[in-house]
Structures are given as structure tokens and as C-alpha cells.
Amino acid sequence: MTTEQNPRLSISQPIVGYKVVSAEVEPEPATEVKQDLEQVHENLTRPDFLMGSTYKIKTPMSEHALYITINDILLNQDTEHEQRHPYEIFINSKNMDHFMWVVALTRVISAVFRKGGDVTFMAEELKAVFDPKGGYFKKGGKFMPSLVAEIGEAIENHLKMIGLLQDESLDQHQQQILDEKRAEFERRAAEQKAPLDNSAVNDDNGGFPADAQICGKCNTKAAILMDGCYTCLNCGDSKCG
Incomplete structure (x- = not known):
């Protein structure tokens, strides 16, 4: 069909651009929005407030009890991915006989906590420590191979409490x-x-x-x-x- 046959096809102005339009315009694929989740890492700033739990250890090796405090940082607060993660640990007692290695242990464990990632291995490593002088029985008949092993059990119980470890209780x-x-x-x-x-x-x-x-x-x-x-x-x- 020519412009003489159909006047509507006539071009009265100069062409400044063009675009080819297909018969069916496909919609652009939807892109998934990746949600950036908070993770524990070395450069994470310590908040002013941390939730904590304290565990008491009383052994026949000392007349004074040992108090283990584990503070947690709350990640992804008010979301479906909200999770508590251990951030630091403190061990206190009136017994000063083990002061030096207790301080060293708390600093190492706290450093592992702040490193991030899977920290559940720490409990198993501590529970595998045996005292060459022999262990002791806790109330309830459970044998503890060392004081360090009982600290590891306290950490394990805490990890179960905040959901990082599954409780293997009997059904x-x-x-x-x-x-x-x-x-x-x-x-x-x-x-x-x-x-x-x-x-x-x-x-x-x-x-x-x-x-x-x-x-x-x-x-x-x-x-x-x-x-x-x-x-x-x-x-x-x-x-x-």
C-alpha cells in the first residue's frame, strides 16, 4: 500500500529515531532480592547490651564453686532469621589456684566466639580433656574427666539452649x-x-x-x-x- 492509497501512512515530519516493536513483549524476569543477614565476624562492633546466662559448677576438687557466664549477641533481630550467638565468656571463682589458666581459657574461647562461623566444636574439644590426676563424679552419677571438661559441658548446654545444637534426648x-x-x-x-x-x-x-x-x-x-x-x-x- 502506497501513501497515495492511504494518506495516513504519509510522513509529514523528519525522522529523528526509530524502534522495532515485537508483537509480544516479554516481561523482564523478576530478580531475587538477596537479604543480607547479620553474621558474627571479627570486625563486628560489640553492642552496649548483651543477653547472658550464668552456670554454676561445684566440684569435689574445690570448696568454692565456679561460675560461668556466657553473653550472646542477637543477630537479625525481629526477623524470621533472629538468632542468638555466643559472643564472650567469663569464669569467676573465689578459688584463685587456677586463675592464670582460667583467664587464658576465657580469652581463647571468647576469641573463637567472635570469629564467627560454627563454634559448636569448642564444646567437644573441651569435653575431651582428661585430668591426669583423675576425674570425679557429678551429682546424678555422671563422670567428669576434668574441670575443663565440665566447662565444655556448660558451653554445650548453653549452645543447646540458644538453638545452635540439637538436644539428643531420648524420644x-x-x-x-x-x-x-x-x-x-x-x-x-x-x-x-x-x-x-x-x-x-x-x-x-x-x-x-x-x-x-x-x-x-x-x-x-x-x-x-x-x-x-x-x-x-x-x-x-x-x-x-
Whole structure:
């Protein structure tokens, strides 16, 4: 069709630019907005306020208790990613015998906390420290290989409390099985007419049988001999499978 046939196609002004328009205009792809989450790092400024928790440790090695305070920084506050992260640790006691290594330990642990990343390994490393002079039993029958190991357990409990570690407690089904094993053990002991001081439950031992052995998994004096192998009434560990 020419301009003579259709006057609307005539160009009355000079062309200053042009653009090719396709029949279907595709929308621009939506770009994902990445949310910058707060992370702990070395250059993070310490806030004026930190939430903290204090744990008391009383060992037979000293007449004075040890108080462990762990302060947390709150990341991504008021969002779905809100999370507490340990920032620093303090250990205080009236007993000054271990003052030098306690101060050194708190500074090293605090430095690891402020470094950021996964700090849960710190608890396992401390719990693996053994005192060459021997450990001790806590109230409840749990064996502690050293004072450092108990500090590691306090840190582990704190990490579980703020959600950085999962609590490996027994579920309802596992607890039911352990209760049945304990009832069977007590029934057999009664049938054999074992001495009371050998089979009775000891409150200082966490309610476990007084003649229970130390469990190699949870270090609690709660392993009993049944059907030719030891079964722990605390964590359920058994050589029988």
C-alpha cells in the first residue's frame, strides 16, 4: 500500500529515531532480592547490651564453686532469621589456684566466639580433656574427666539452649524401652534376693542402681548387666545392639 492509497501512512515530519516493536513483549524476569543477614565476624562492633546466662559448677576438687557466664549477641533481630550467638565468656571463682589458666581459657574461647562461623566444636574439644590426676563424679552419677571438661559441658548446654545444637534426648519410645529394662532388672534383683546395698537405687547416682557401671558413651554411672551385655539406662547405649 502506497501513501497515495492511504494518506495516513504519509510522513509529514523528519525522522529523528526509530524502534522495532515485537508483537509480544516479554516481561523482564523478576530478580531475587538477596537479604543480607547479620553474621558474627571479627570486625563486628560489640553492642552496649548483651543477653547472658550464668552456670554454676561445684566440684569435689574445690570448696568454692565456679561460675560461668556466657553473653550472646542477637543477630537479625525481629526477623524470621533472629538468632542468638555466643559472643564472650567469663569464669569467676573465689578459688584463685587456677586463675592464670582460667583467664587464658576465657580469652581463647571468647576469641573463637567472635570469629564467627560454627563454634559448636569448642564444646567437644573441651569435653575431651582428661585430668591426669583423675576425674570425679557429678551429682546424678555422671563422670567428669576434668574441670575443663565440665566447662565444655556448660558451653554445650548453653549452645543447646540458644538453638545452635540439637538436644539428643531420648524420644518417648526409647524412654519406654529403658523403663521396661529397668523394671526387669529390678525384678530379677528382687528374685535373686540381692543385698539391698548392691541393688538399691541410689539418689546420689541420679536414681540409677547403685551397682551400675560407667557408660562409655554418656559417662554416666547407669550401665547395668542384662542378658550378658551392659545397657545404659541413661542414654540407651547397648553392646547388644
